[in-house]
Amino acid sequence: MCGIVGIVSKEDFSSEELLMMLKKLEYRGYDSAGIAMSGSKLYMEKSVGKISELEKKLDGKITGKAGIAHTRWATTGSVTQLNAHPHADCKNNIAVVHNGIVENYLKLKKMLVTKGHKFKSDTDTEVIAHLLEDHSPEDVMKTIEGRNAFLAMYNGRIVAVKNGSPLAIGIAKDRYYIASDALPFLEKTRDVIFLDDGDIAEIDEKGVKFCGEQHEPQRIDWDVEEAKKGTYAHFLIKEIMDQPAAIENAATQNDEKIREISGMINNSFGSFFIACGTASHAALSASYFFSGIAKKHINFSVGSEFPLQKHFLTDRSLIIAISQSGETADTLEAIKAAKGENAKVVSIVNVPGSTLMRQSEYSLLTNAGPEIAVCSTKAFTSQLSVSLLLAYAATGRLDEGKKLLKETSKKVKEMLTDAYLMKIKSLAGKIADKEHIYIIGKGFNYPIALEAALKIKEVAYMHAEGFASGELKHGVLALIEKGVPCIAIVADDETKQDVINGAAEIKLRGGYIIGISPDNNDIFDFWIQVPDAGNASPIVNVIPSQLLAYYLALERGCDPDYCRNLAKSCTVK
Numbered sequence: 001m002c003g004i005v006g007i008v009s010k011e012d013f014s015s016e017e018l019l020m021m022l023k024k025l026e027y028r029g030y031d032s033a034g035i036a037m038s039g040s041k042l043y044m045e046k047s048v049g050k051i052s053e054l055e056k057k058l059d060g061k062i063t064g065k066a067g068i069a070h071t072r073w074a075t076t077g078s079v080t081q082l083n084a085h086p087h088a089d090c091k092n093n094i095a096v097v098h099n100g101i102v103e104n105y106l107k108l109k110k111m112l113v114t115k116g117h118k119f120k121s122d123t124d125t126e127v128i129a130h131l132l133e134d135h136s137p138e139d140v141m142k143t144i145e146g147r148n149a150f151l152a153m154y155n156g157r158i159v160a161v162k163n164g165s166p167l168a169i170g171i172a173k174d175r176y177y178i179a180s181d182a183l184p185f186l187e188k189t190r191d192v193i194f195l196d197d198g199d200i201a202e203i204d205e206k207g208v209k210f211c212g213e214q215h216e217p218q219r220i221d222w223d224v225e226e227a228k229k230g231t232y233a234h235f236l237i238k239e240i241m242d243q244p245a246a247i248e249n250a251a252t253q254n255d256e257k258i259r260e261i262s263g264m265i266n267n268s269f270g271s272f273f274i275a276c277g278t279a280s281h282a283a284l285s286a287s288y289f290f291s292g293i294a295k296k297h298i299n300f301s302v303g304s305e306f307p308l309q310k311h312f313l314t315d316r317s318l319i320i321a322i323s324q325s326g327e328t329a330d331t332l333e334a335i336k337a338a339k340g341e342n343a344k345v346v347s348i349v350n351v352p353g354s355t356l357m358r359q360s361e362y363s364l365l366t367n368a369g370p371e372i373a374v375c376s377t378k379a380f381t382s383q384l385s386v387s388l389l390l391a392y393a394a395t396g397r398l399d400e401g402k403k404l405l406k407e408t409s410k411k412v413k414e415m416l417t418d419a420y421l422m423k424i425k426s427l428a429g430k431i432a433d434k435e436h437i438y439i440i441g442k443g444f445n446y447p448i449a450l451e452a453a454l455k456i457k458e459v460a461y462m463h464a465e466g467f468a469s470g471e472l473k474h475g476v477l478a479l480i481e482k483g484v485p486c487i488a489i490v491a492d493d494e495t496k497q498d499v500i501n502g503a504a505e506i507k508l509r510g511g512y513i514i515g516i517s518p519d520n521n522d523i524f525d526f527w528i529q530v531p532d533a534g535n536a537s538p539i540v541n542v543i544p545s546q547l548l549a550y551y552l553a554l555e556r557g558c559d560p561d562y563c564r565n566l567a568k569s570c571t572v573k
């Protein structure tokens, strides 16, 4: 949900440097982009579309000692050049880039207009620039409502304000970098300060000064090479192919910590797995893992709904929040609600230093490395891996869980051959012109049916729905017509016959059955073979659907890395 970057330097630097950083945040939004550089006067340029459009417009290099830039995921004000950030005050002295929603902006705008301020855009952000004409950043932070982070550049310095949305500052020898996350500047420095809610930092060429307590930087050890496409055409296919390593890395945890957290789960009562989007499918899987493997009931709720269920919590409840970014506003609001009821919070997170990680009592890193494609893949399989490990640890069988994940990683590696990819590509060619796709699964693989549908919707813009196979007869069968593709996820477990029966009901009504299964079956019109992975079957079974979504996107002319209308990190509610 919008990416913001800034640089303050002792020497002049070029606008290209800011755009290079901004490109690493493009996954956060790509409706429009803009830049402001502070030289002898304030230079500002904006354009609708991806950052490459802005790059074309910046005729050669603009230089300065301070600069800010923004890539937008529109919330308030339509996608126009005027609404692109940065936004300026009446005198064009203050430039602001912002991530969040100023929920009371209409009231504030009315008040500012009455006082004579002239507005140029329909955005909420512009009120910040006008408020800063007469008020301190502290007062502005207190005045604006909602989850927000902004950078304001004036008098050759940048003021960074965080209250809800994320911000990180990178400290290099002669430069200070500011960004929505650390990835844009990790190649320049590993020394990072993650701002907390309520933090205001003033950055000029002499250093970083916090209003209130000064923060010390921490070292971040992410492998930045992993955030590059390498020889792959898209991040999405690269990240799908990264999964054997991601599963193994997820399984490489501190045994003591895993045992401690699984013990906490065992001793808790009235606990919940919570998450959003793809991570919510991992959370639902985790609930199935705990029920099937550890025989322990843990509730499941999506982050945005959870605050309405907080009344069931006690001080014995544990919230296990799952998130790739650790910055999803709905998930953060959910843990805030839980803490308000004295529940404890454990998180399973991919991005080190993220807000969720810092706000949890205990945290496990999924270790999937940077995930850039908006559509989440390797983060999901690593979330499944950590959840499975916890379920095994909860029954005192951690080593068995680790062995299973190691074997699964090996099986996935062997599965992902060129021939395998070409087979799924050929399937995409066959069904790319269809309007609907239905997916059925049961038990451990019911959440995988939901996840498979989400992948296809997000990147190929096709209507896809996942169902529990047993639900077909309760209404879904009415949707089946001749030739409709239906994916049946058939694990070699107690659910096998039920899912096959569901597929048969679809087939006799004309459906085209695509089976994802270790064994072929007469009922399948197209068979995608997967290795039998026992309790880890969801990890293996989701991968063919990720590949299918990728190839469907290519067939339908969609960019697999940038999903229409979506942003990777949803930092607004």
Ligand code: M6R
Pocket: 276, 277, 278, 279, 280, 322, 323, 324, 325, 326, 327, 328, 331, 374, 375, 376, 377, 458, 566, 567, 568, 569, 570
């Ligand atoms: O960063 P998070 O895991 O908290 O993000 C949650 C969802 O926004 C995310 O999984 C979203 O659904 C992805 N676009 C899925 O591919």
